[in-house]
Amino acid sequence: MPMTEQATGAQHPQPRARNGGPSSASVEFLTGAQSLIRSLEEVGADTVFGLPGGCILPAYDPLMDSTRVRHILVRHEQGAGHAATGYAQATGKVGVCMVTSGPGATNLVTPIADAAMDSVPLVAITGQVASGAIGTDAFQEADICGITMPITKHNFLVTRAEDIAHTIAEAFHIASTGRPGPVLVDIAKDALQAKTTFSWPPAMDLPGYRPVTKPHAKQIREAAKLITQAQRPVLYVGGGVLKAGATAELKVLAELTGAPVTTTLMALGAFPDSHPQHVGMPGMHGSVTAVTALQKADLIVALGARFDDRVTGKLDSFAPYAKIVHADIDPAEIGKNRAADVPIVGDAREVIADLVQAVQAEHTEGRTGDYSAWWKDLDRWRETYPVGYDLPEDGSLSPQQVIQRIGQLAPEGTVFAAGVGQHQMWASHFIDYEQPATWLNSGGAGTMGYAVPAAMGAKAGMPDRTVWAIDGDGCFQMTNQELTTCALNNIPIKVAIINNGALGMVRQWQTLFYNQRYSNTVLHSGADTDGVPAKGTRVPDFVKLSEAMGCYAIRCEDPADLDKVIAEANAINDRPVVIDFIVHEDAMVWPMVAAGTSNDEVMAARGVRPDFGDNEDD
Numbered sequence: 001m002p003m004t005e006q007a008t009g010a011q012h013p014q015p016r017a018r019n020g021g022p023s024s025a026s027v028e029f030l031t032g033a034q035s036l037i038r039s040l041e042e043v044g045a046d047t048v049f050g051l052p053g054g055c056i057l058p059a060y061d062p063l064m065d066s067t068r069v070r071h072i073l074v075r076h077e078q079g080a081g082h083a084a085t086g087y088a089q090a091t092g093k094v095g096v097c098m099v100t101s102g103p104g105a106t107n108l109v110t111p112i113a114d115a116a117m118d119s120v121p122l123v124a125i126t127g128q129v130a131s132g133a134i135g136t137d138a139f140q141e142a143d144i145c146g147i148t149m150p151i152t153k154h155n156f157l158v159t160r161a162e163d164i165a166h167t168i169a170e171a172f173h174i175a176s177t178g179r180p181g182p183v184l185v186d187i188a189k190d191a192l193q194a195k196t197t198f199s200w201p202p203a204m205d206l207p208g209y210r211p212v213t214k215p216h217a218k219q220i221r222e223a224a225k226l227i228t229q230a231q232r233p234v235l236y237v238g239g240g241v242l243k244a245g246a247t248a249e250l251k252v253l254a255e256l257t258g259a260p261v262t263t264t265l266m267a268l269g270a271f272p273d274s275h276p277q278h279v280g281m282p283g284m285h286g287s288v289t290a291v292t293a294l295q296k297a298d299l300i301v302a303l304g305a306r307f308d309d310r311v312t313g314k315l316d317s318f319a320p321y322a323k324i325v326h327a328d329i330d331p332a333e334i335g336k337n338r339a340a341d342v343p344i345v346g347d348a349r350e351v352i353a354d355l356v357q358a359v360q361a362e363h364t365e366g367r368t369g370d371y372s373a374w375w376k377d378l379d380r381w382r383e384t385y386p387v388g389y390d391l392p393e394d395g396s397l398s399p400q401q402v403i404q405r406i407g408q409l410a411p412e413g414t415v416f417a418a419g420v421g422q423h424q425m426w427a428s429h430f431i432d433y434e435q436p437a438t439w440l441n442s443g444g445a446g447t448m449g450y451a452v453p454a455a456m457g458a459k460a461g462m463p464d465r466t467v468w469a470i471d472g473d474g475c476f477q478m479t480n481q482e483l484t485t486c487a488l489n490n491i492p493i494k495v496a497i498i499n500n501g502a503l504g505m506v507r508q509w510q511t512l513f514y515n516q517r518y519s520n521t522v523l524h525s526g527a528d529t530d531g532v533p534a535k536g537t538r539v540p541d542f543v544k545l546s547e548a549m550g551c552y553a554i555r556c557e558d559p560a561d562l563d564k565v566i567a568e569a570n571a572i573n574d575r576p577v578v579i580d581f582i583v584h585e586d587a588m589v590w591p592m593v594a595a596g597t598s599n600d601e602v603m604a605a606r607g608v609r610p611d612f613g614d615n616e617d618d
Contacts, residue, residue, distance in 0.1 A: 027197050027198070027199045028197065028198045028199070029195060029196075029197055029198075030195070030196060030197075030198045031058070031062070031161065031192065031193060031194065031195055031196070032058075032161030032164050032187070032191045032192040032193065032194050032195075032196055033058040033059045033061065033062050033192040033193070034062045034198070035161065035164045035165050035196055035198045036059050036062075036125070036164050036168065036187065036192065037059065037062045037063050037066050037069065038165070038198055038200070039164065039165045039168035039169065039200070040066075040069050040096065040168065041066060041068040041069055042169075042200045042201070043094075043168060043169060043172045044093070045069055045094070045096045045123075045172075046068065046069060046070060047069070047070045047071075047072065047087060047096065047460055047461065048063075048069055048070070048071050048072070048096045048097065048098050049071075049072050049074055049079070049080040049081075049083040049084050049087070049095075049096070049097045049098075049457065049460075050071060050072075050073070050074065050080050050097055050098035050099055050125075051073065051074050051075075051076070051077055051080060051099050051100070051104060052100060053099070053100025053101065053102075053104050053127065053140070054100060054101070054127070054140065054189075055100050055101040055102075055127030055128055055129055055140065055188075055189045056098060056099065056100040056101070056104070056125075056126070056127030056187075056189075056192075057100070057127070058189065058192035058193050059098065059125075059127070059187075059192055070460075071098075072456075072460060072485060072489050072491075073485065073488075073489075074453070074482060074485050075481040075482055075484055075485055076107065076479065076481060076482070077097075077099045077103075077104050077105075077107035077108050078107050078108070078110055078111055078449065078453070078479060079452075079453040079456075079479055079481070079482040079485065080097040080098070080099060080108070080111075080453075081097050081107075081108045081110070081111020081112060081114070081115070081122070081124065081453075082111045082114070082447070082449070082450050082453035082454045082457065082479065083095075083097070083453040083454065083456050083457035083460070083482070084096055084097040084111070084115075084122055084124075084457055085111060085114060085115050085118075085120050085122060085450075085454055085457065086417060086440055086453065086454030086455060086456065086457030086458040086461075087457035087458060087460055087461040088115075088120050088121050088122060088457075088461075089120060089437065089440045089454070089458065090415055090437055090440060090457070090458035090461050090462050090465075090467075091437075091458075091461040091462060092245070092437065093121075093176075093461070094121045094122065094123055094172050094175050094176050095115075095120065095121065095122045095123070095457065096122075096123050096124075096125070097111075097122070097123075097124050097125070098124075098125040098126075099124075099125075099126055099127070100126070100127045100140070101126060101127045101128050101129055101140045101141060101142065101144070101189075102139075102140030102141060102142045103140065103142075104126065104127070104140075105126040105127075105128075105142055105144040105147075105186070106142055106144065106147065108124050108126070108144075108148075109147060109148060109151070110445075110447060111447075112124055112148055112151050112152060112182045112184065113151040113445055114442050114444070114445040114447045114450065115181065115182040116151045116152065116153070116181055116182050116444075117442075117443070117444025117445045118239065118266060118442065118443050118444050118445070119179055119180050119181055119239060119240070119243055120180060120181070120182065121175040121176045121180035121181065121182075122175060122181070122182035122183070123168075123171045123172060123175050123182075123183050123184075123185065124182060124183070124184045124185070125184075125185050125187065126144050126184065126185070126186045126187070127186075127187060127189060127192070128141070128144070128157070128186045128187060128188045128189065129141045129188065129189060130188055130189045130190040131159040131188040131190055131191065132190070134159075134188065144184065144186050145157045145184065145186050148184050151182070152181070152182050152183060152184050153174055153175065153179075153180075153181030153182060153183055154171075154174050154183050154184075155183060155184035155185070155186065156170075156171065156183075156184070156185045156186065157186045157188075158185060158186065158187045158188065158191055159188045159190075159191055160191055160194075160196075161191045161192070161193075161194040161195065161196035162196045162197070163191070164187065164191065164192075164196070165198055165199075165200065165202045166202035166203065166204060166205070167185055168185065169201065169202050169204055170204050170205075170206060171183040171185050173204060173206070174206070174209065177211055178209075178211025178213075178329055178330070179211070179240075179243075179328075179329050179330040180243055211329060212329070212331070212345045212346060213329065213346055213347040213350055214346055214347075214350055215327065215344045215345065215346030215347075215350060215351045215354055216344065216345070216346075217354070219342055219343065219344045220344065220351070220354045220355055220358045221358050222325075222342045223301065223325040223327075223342045223344060223355060223358070224355060224358035224359045224361070224362050225362065225367075226299050226323060226325060226341070226342065227257055227259070227299065227301065227325075227355075227359055227362075227369060228359065228362045228363070228367045228368055228369045229367075229369070230259075230298050230299035230323075230369055230371075231298055231369070231370070231371065231373070231374060232293075232296060232297045232298040232299070232321075232371070232374045233257070233259040233260075233297060233298070233299040233300075233301065233369065233371065233374075234259065234260050234261075234262060234279075234293050234294055234297040234299070234300050234301070234322075235250075235253070235254060235257070235259050235260065235261045235262070235301050235303065236262055236264075236282070236294065236300050236301065236302045236303070236305050236311075237250060237261060237262065237263045237264065237267045237270050237271060237303050237304065237305065238264045238266060238267050238302065238303065238304040238305025238306060239264065239266030239267050239270075239304060239305075239443070240303065240304020240305065240328060240329060240348045241267055241270045241303055241304045241348045241352070242266070242267060242269070242270050242304075242436050242437065243304065243348070244304065244329075244347050244348035244349040245349055245436075246270075246303075246304075246347075246348045246349035246351075246352050246353075247269075247270050247271070247436045249349055249352040249353050249356065250270060250271055250303070250352055251271065251272075251275075252352075252356050253352050253355055253356050253359070254271065254275075254277050255277070256356060256359055256360065256363075257359060257369065258277070258369065258371055259277070259301070259369070259371065260277055260278075260279045260293055260374075260375075260378055261275070261277050261278050261279065262278075262279050262280060262281065262282045262286075262290040262293060262294065263278070263281060264281065264282060264283065264305055264311060264443075265281060265283065265310075265428055265441065265443045266441075266443040266444075267304070267305070268281065268428060268433040268439040269433035269434070269435055269436045269437065269438050269439050270436055272433075272434045272435075273432040273433050273434060274432060274434060279293055279378060279382065280387065281428055281429070282294055282311050283310045283311040283313075283593070284310045284311075284313070284592065284593045284595070285425045285428075285429075285589050285590075285591060285592055285593075286311075286591065286593075287382075287385075287386075287387050287429075287591065288381060288385035288387075288591050288602055288604050288610050289378060289381040289382045289385065291591065291593065291599050291602045292381055292599075292602065292610070292612065293378060293381075294311075294318070294319050294322070294599065295318070295319055295320075295599050295600055296321065296377075297319055297321065297322045298321050298322055298323065299322055299323050299324075299325070300319055300322045300323075300324050300325070301325045301327075302324065302325065302326045302327065302328075303327050303348055303351065303352060304327070304328060304329075304348040305328075306328065306333045306336070306337070307326075307333075307336070307337040307338045308337070308444070309337075312337065312338070312599070313593045313596075313597060313598055313599040313601075314596060314597055314598045314599075315337060315338070317598035317599070317600060318338065318598075318599060319338075323341045323342075324338055324339065324340045324341050324342070325340065325341065325342040325344065326338070326340035326342070326343055326344065327344035327345075327346060327348065327351040327352075328344075328345065328348075329345065329346060329347050329348065331345045381610070381612070384610070385591075385604045385610050387429045387430075387590075387591070389401070389430075389587070389590075391559075392584040392586075392587070394584070395559070396535065396557070396559075396582070396583065396584045397556070397557065397558075397559055397562070397581055397582060397583045397584065398559075398583065398584060398587060399422070399423065399426055399498045399500065399581070399583040399584070399587050400426050400429075400430050400587065401559070401562070402496065402498065402556075402562065402581045402583060403423065403426045403427050403430050403431060403470060403496070403498070404430040404431070405562055405563060405566055406431070406468060406470070406496055406566055407427075407430065407431030407432060409563065409566045409567060409570060410466060410468060410570065411466045411570065413435065413438065413465055413466070414438065414465065414466040414467070414468060415437070415438050415439075415440065415455075415458050415459075415462060415465050415466070415467045415468070416431055416433075416438060416439055416440070416467075416468050416469075416470060417440040417441065417450070417451045417454040417455040417458060417467065417468070417469045417470070418439075418440070418441045418450075418451055418469075418470045418471070419441075419442075419448060419449065419450055419451035419469075419470070419471040419472050419475030419476070420441070420442055420446045420447060420448050420450060420472075420475060420505075421448070421472050421474065421475065421503070421504050421505040421506075422472065422498070422500075422504035422505045422508065422587070422588075422589050423470050423471065423472045423475075423498040423504070424441055424470070425505075425589040426498075426589065427439075427441075427470040428441075440454050440455075440458060442454075448472075448474060448475045448478050449475055449478030449479035450475070450479075451469040451470065451471040451475060451476075451479075451495075452469050452471060452476065452479050452480055452482050452483060452493075452495060453479050453482045454469070455467045455468070455469035455493045455495070456482055456485060456486050456491050456493055458493075459486075459491045459492070459493050460489075460491055466494070466570065467493045467494065468493070468494045468495075468496060469493055469494070469495045469496070470496050470498065471495055471496065471497055471498065472497070472498050472499075472500075472503075472504055473497055473498070473499040473500065473501065473502075473523055473536065473537040473542070474502075474503045474504070474523060476495070476497050476542070477523075477540075480545070480546075480549075481549070483495070483546060483549040483550070483551050483576050483578070484549040484550060486550075486551075486576045487549055487550025487551060487575055487576055488550065491576070492572070492573050492574060492575055492576055492577070493576050493577075494569050494570070494576070494577045494578075494579075495546075495551075495576065495577065495578045495579070496579050496581060497542055497578065497579065497580045497581060498581055498583055499536040499537050499542065499580055499581055499582050499583060500536060500583050500584065500585040500587070501522065501523050501524030501535060501536045501537050501585055502518070502521050502522055502523055502524070502585055503521040503523065504585075504587075505589070506521045507521040507585070508588050508589065511586075511588070512594075512606075513594075523537045524536055524537045524538060524539075535557075535582050535584075535585070536557075536580070536582035536583070536585075542555075542578065542580040543555050543578070543580055546576075546578035546580075549576075550575060550576070551575060551576040551577060551578045552569075552572055552575055552576070552577045552578070553577070553578045553579070553580070554568065554569070554577075554578070554579045554580070555579075555580040555582065556579055556580070556581050556582070557581075557582040565579055566579070588606065590603065590604065590605045590606065591603060591604050591605070
């Protein structure tokens with residue numbers, strides 16, 4: 001984060017009213033721990049995912065008496081962090097997790113880094129050893145503030161009970177404003193145990209933290225002019241549009257301009273997949289049309305996107321003909337990877353709303369873009385190189401077909417959370433996302449083990465929605481213990497294990513780039529009772545394992561049973577459901593741009609490079 005979006009960590013005054021005068025609220029005499037729980041109630045936190053231990057234990061005592069905060073006891077701290085992320089992504093609210101010091105806190109490092117990469121509003125509360133013992137290598141001491149400094153938007157070490165309330169207020173404010181992100185609050189045990197006064201609201205003291213939300217009018221006008229002058233524009237939409245709640249404005253802008261729209265992996269659902277102007281997802285495994293549209297564009301309007309390497313491919317060959325309008329709430333992102341001809345700092349919702357007005361003004365003056373030739377090219381590419389798959393010749397289950405049917409048979413508004421790897425890419429392509437906040441995944445960090453706890457968090461936050469976790473047999477073995485949490489806390493998620501007996505994406509790279517030398521990517525083991533090698537991972541037996549954790553579990557190996565088992569899973573809502581889909585191990589994710597190569601080298605399928613014709617090469 002840029003310094004303009006950082007809190008300074010200055011000493012804070014005693015809690016007082018926001019106007020600087022004496023607090024009009026009644027003042028109570030509480031412990032620091034009671035102040036913490038009261039603060040969580042006042043900021044609107046209704047769900048906390050956590051695991052107690054010695055240093056955070058004082059906070060768990062008053063938590064037991066809270067009628068406004070639900071605590072969900074996870075089985076591993078990593079699960080608490082990913083669950084808080086899934087909750088935040090599904091609800092739009094700040095996710096909260098709470099764990100103890102030392103290994104409890106360090107087990108949160110992965111989900112905190114994950115939330116930072118994907119700009120997820122998260123507050124992680126950790127216990128710390130007593131303030132007098134900090135720095136002595138005390139039992140279960142870890143400098144979690146130092147450890148997480150590069151991966152948090154801000155963090156706090158609290159050693160005084162009187163600082164807890166305003167620190168929690170500041171943490172939630174920082175996490176949820178500007179570019180959202182994770183904030184860590186590390187609280188010494190003696191601060192939780194000490195007595196203090198409590199009043200609400202406290203004053204927040206955040207010098208230097210002034211996120212810019214309103215875009216500069218001159219930049220907006222320049223962007224609108226470029227849009228109407230362009231012949232081959234593309235609206236490149238990133239996750240910031242979802243974070244800003246700007247999907248309605250985006251649809252208006254897209255239809256007003258008539259430009260094609262591409263939504264990144266983090267932005268799926270920001271613009272309806274079924275909309276005729278949607279050309280797919282860009283990037284390493286994006287659609288041929290989306291990848292090529294960016295390469296051949298003469299104008300890219302980037303909205304809440306950051307030109308990351310998975311989208312750009314080899315950076316110096318990315319979109320060589322395009323002028324760039326880059327709008328982002330984080331000024332550090334603008335110009336970081338690709339220089340912007342028109343930089344716009346601001347909240348995506350305000351930026352897009354202002355762009356709509358500016359484009360309308362251009363139209364009023366008779367200046368409108370003519371993209372008819374551009375759309376002829378785009379439509380031809382869409383028709384020639386659609387995203388698709390072949391069914392296995394041996395009659396086994398196709399992983400793409402499994403995921404596609406889950407999407408087609410799911411109730412309207414279903415939320416899908418994916419792990420990381422081949423199944424993640426297939427889920428991004430073969431499920432249609434028509435609404436925002438229906439697709440949750442680990443985009444920037446690519447965290448295996450994300451799906452099950454994130455789905456749990458989403459279901460806890462949106463109990464009336466169906467929630468499917470699309471997971472791989474590798475990812476599932478990292479965090480599946482949270483199914484126990486789901487079973488015991490009435491969180492009936494549904495899990496599809498795409499079981500190909502391998503670390504699928506790594507195996508795909510070994511197939512393509514390592515001469516099919518499958519070093520340490522095979523997960524399956526053993527043979528069936530007839531001595532024939534079994535397909536898929538069988539150790540552990542996912543059905544038995546899931547049943548042992550309180551779930552309803554099914555194995556599906558026959559394509560003829562596919563619809564039946566999915567319908568059965570959709571009908572069960574009193575406990576978690578796990579389906580172990582045994583799928584063909586050689587299925588690959590296409591299209592693909594090999595790492596480190598130009599997007600011009602996109603492959604539509606293995607051995608199939610798109611031919612755009614010499615007349616289309618500028």
